[in-house]
Amino acid sequence: MNTLDQLHSGELKGAQQVKLAFGLTEFPRAIFELADTLEILDLSGNALTSLPDELMRMSKLRILFCSNNQFTELPEVLGHCPQLSMIGFKSNQIRTVSENALPPLLRWLILTNNLVEELPAAIGNCARLQKLMLSGNRLRTLPPELWRCSRLELLRIAANQLTDLPTWLMEMPCLSWLAFAGNPFCAKLENSARFAAPTPSIPWNQLQIQHQLGEGASGVIHRAEHFHDEQVRQVAVKLFKGDVTSDGLPRSELNACIAAGKHPGLIPVLGQIAHHPTGANGLVMSLIDTRFRNLASPPSLESCTRDVYTPGASFDIATVTRIAYDVASAACHLHQQGILHGDLYAHNILHDERGHALLGDFGAASFYPPTREQRATGIQQIEVRAFGCLLEELIERCDESTGPQGGLTTLTQLKAHCLSDGPDSRPLFEAMVPVLGELAASCATQGHPSIETAPAELAQRD
Known part of the structure; x- marks a missing residue:
């Protein structure tokens, strides 16, 4: 993390990467002093609503993060940044994505958790696009022009309002990682699949939480002891968060874990947590040997x-x-x-x-x-x-x-x-x-x- 004092004093002269998060409401114009060197700019966690047209002066800017701000549209100036290839505007209030906001070298676009209802047909002109992350928006359809993005490998469209999965997605030559849960067209199937594979309920008061093992976008995992029938077993407890992740909804993950069933190549699910004091959803899972x-x-x-x-x-x-x-x-x-x-x-x-x-x-x-x-x-x-x-x-x-x-x-x-x-x-x-x-x-x-x-x-x- 850098400071505004460092920026204004010239201490960051020649910097290739800058991160500023101080509740900014306006773009710090002193950043333009770094126009000849800056490649990565992270302005996430502020209160910005717009970017200045002068941003196109940043001739070496490749990566721009503006997540957790207050943008209502993807700034059109981005489309005029000659080297910009990665754009991250997660968790704003973006409704509009103009065709003019897509830079020619776009490789990675993150618009997770916004209010986008429609993508421009011009997305199909982004020949270098490899990652497109759109989970947690209001998309009802995908523009068929997206099919022209022949290098697209990862697509996240979960938790939208899609009524069907376009058949042309299955024809894209490089698509490898796809997420679409939490849309109307698959909601019924998701729920029925979960209930077709019921899992035992484990009351929260039977668990004694110990130290944290890890944390991901969807939840936190702790080591725990499960007390039942005068026996104690070592388990792992995953408590899910409520927020939309880049992949989709935590509840979709929970449903998939339950419906997956048993297999030697999967981590066993022992039960679903019941009666958590805050109503949190969670799973009790087997512990993996520490040599893994x-x-x-x-x-x-x-x-x-x-x-x-x-x-x-x-x-x-x-x-x-x-x-x-x-x-x-x-x-x-x-x-x-x-x-x-x-x-x-x-x-x-x-x-x-x-x-x-x-x-x-x-x-x-x-x-x-x-x-x-x-x-x-x-x-x-x-x-x-x-x-x-x-x-x-x-x-x-x-x-x-x-x-x-x-x-x-x-x-x-x-x-x-x-x-x-x-x-x-x-x-x-x-x-x-x-x-x-x-x-x-x-x-x-x-x-x-x-x-x-x-x-x-x-x-x-x-």
Whole structure:
């Protein structure tokens, strides 16, 4: 965080990144003194309603955050900023998005939790667009011109007023991560899916909360003790927040966690919290063994849609194959329940030193009717591309000398099929699981871990 004194005194001269949050009601004009160097400007958490036309003078500005302000329209000056590629205006009061507000190099647009009812057709001219985050608005339709954004990989349209999911979304060549829960067209399905898979109620007074394990956009996770029938078990408790997240509504995540059911590649849900003193929703889950860790970190501002791995991260073929098998098996199970995970990323996968993997974080999960075969297949093939991205990242860090001959070739071929620009040519998870299982078994014959059920004792992380 920078200060206004630093800005006005010239102390920030030559800065490439500035963050100011002091309840500002006007754009600090001293920022223009940084026009030749500033690349990232964060003005989130103020009370701004407009930006000056002179912003186009910021010739190197690439990233602009103005979340949690009081804008009612996306400023048109943004469309004249020559290098601007990432725009974040989450949690304002934006109703209007003009076609003139979209800069030519736009790559990442965040308008989560606003009042937007319509997107301009000009969104289709944003040829570089990769991430579009629109959850928590009032959209009733999507402009068909969006289909022209052939590089679009992540789309968040949950918690809007959409009456249907456009079929042309399933034809977009790069779309990999999609969230659409909490819209009228899927609300009935979401509720019925949840009640089709009831889970026990666990009274709040049976839980003794201990230390915090983690916090995500949708909730906070604590370690806890569950006292029941004179027995005590160690559990994890996730209490959901009420706010719209970038992925959607916390209640949609809760419903998906319950409806997902049991699978060795998923974190077991033990029950739903009842009688919380403030009425908060929550889940009681098994603990994941502490040897499990996140496979990667979320995408950075630079990587945009790709996860960030620890420098020097390396995996043998057996580990890569085992992770791929566990994740594909879990995704296949979800698809059989009519659930799209929506966020199949390495940073949402926990793994141990033997390659056992658990797919977590249902914040972007959505329900779809598996009986509508063509629609269901198209939705599943979107997630298959996300799996292809995961395979690509793991293969890049794989030592091919550590597994059976031809093992890496099999994985590389599978990756290529998953990443096909023609969505209808991608294999479904139900076809990939046997292939990966056979390859994992081949690794096991060479002294590597075999396919077995993940450890029973688990410890929750988020």
